[in-house]
Amino acid sequence: xxxxxxxxxxxxxxxxxxxxxxxxxxxxxxxxxxxxxxxxxxxxxxxxxxxxxxxxxxxxxxxxxxxxxxxxxxxxxxxxxxxxxxxxxxxxxxxxxxxxxxxxxxxxxxxxxxxxxxxx
Numbered sequence: 001x002x003x004x005x006x007x008x009x010x011x012x013x014x015x016x017x018x019x020x021x022x023x024x025x026x027x028x029x030x031x032x033x034x035x036x037x038x039x040x041x042x043x044x045x046x047x048x049x050x051x052x053x054x055x056x057x058x059x060x061x062x063x064x065x066x067x068x069x070x071x072x073x074x075x076x077x078x079x080x081x082x083x084x085x086x087x088x089x090x091x092x093x094x095x096x097x098x099x100x101x102x103x104x105x106x107x108x109x110x111x112x113x114x115x116x117x118x119x120x
Contacts, residue, residue, distance in 0.1 A: 049084075049092070053109065053117035063117050 049072060055061035061077040065084065072084035074094055082096035092102040092109055102109040107119040 049086070049104075051119065053119055056116055057118045 049065045050067050051065065053063040055063055055077045063077055064075040066073050073081055074084045075081050082094040085093045085095060090104045092104060094100045100112050102111045109117040
């Protein structure tokens with residue numbers, strides 16, 4: 001009787017370990033935690049940056065940052081658009097404007113070309 005109980009316990013333990021759910025990642029997938037981190041960071045950056053900005057504080061030179069669900073997009077005072085990426089230091093990179101970089105300083109983005117976008 002003890003032998004049957006031990007065998008049954010062993011079978012249950014083995015079969016239980018075979019049905020443990022996995023995350024669906026393979027051993028070669030080294031980026032598993034970073035995907036969610038990038039997605040979370042994109043969502044936070046999009047919320048923080050999107051909206052109306054003004055070039056050099058001039059309300060006649062309206063600029064915008066919008067999120068289309070996949071990426072951030074900037075629109076300059078001339079209506080030209082660029083895809084935007086934000087790095088982990090909070091720098092904004094305008095990929096379609098010759099890779100110009102903006103440095104976020106509170107309610108301002110100081111661009112490397114000497115212009116500044118401000119809010120309100």
